[in-house]
Amino acid sequence: GAGVSQSPSNKVTEKGKDVELRCDPISGHTALYWYRQSLGQGLEFLIYFQGNSAPDKSGLPSDRFSAERTGGSVSTLTIQRTQQEDSAVYLCASSLSGYRQETQYFGPGTRLLVL
């Protein structure tokens, strides 16, 4: 079946502009996660959704970052007033029910470059 999909694949923006990144989880998966992968930093957790609610937002780096999920499916990560340090690969993952220890399946990522 189809895996996690993300769009756009690549995004180049100018400092100060807002960007929206989209994630389509695996059909039927109720849990959705956003991570960020920066050069030399590894993958860092941003936010976790169970259905449309976000019980864990502890990884969002600043109030410029926000995310929402609608219909228990698609999620959008928004970065306002982008900064050069926001340049990274943003990865989305989903899991079947959000049960701990459950496998998280990743999408291909969106590569964001802030000039």
Add this chain to the structure above:
Amino acid sequence: EDQVTQSPEALRLQEGESSSLNCSYTVSGLRGLFWYRQDPGKGPEFLFTLYSAGEEKEKERLKATLTKKESFLHITAPKPEDSATYLCAVQFTGGGNKLTFGTGTQLKVEL
């Protein structure tokens, strides 16, 4: 502080030359340890989950093992197509559902 450390950072092997990658962790209570493979320009691909010390899992040329302080990913007779970055991640007590990742081991297998 909860930490995940992978070593070596990079590893170059000849085809057929077996080796092991290490993932050591210091967490308050391990709930699960996950191994992923990541190819350039792609998202991580799930390999294994280990839950308790002594557990082992195998898939083709890969075998993952777990102790109370670390996990090893053993690669037997590797092929060039095994070249990738291998990532280790943990879930721990008090950490919710998030995965905490190490920085990975970049493996290159040469003919």
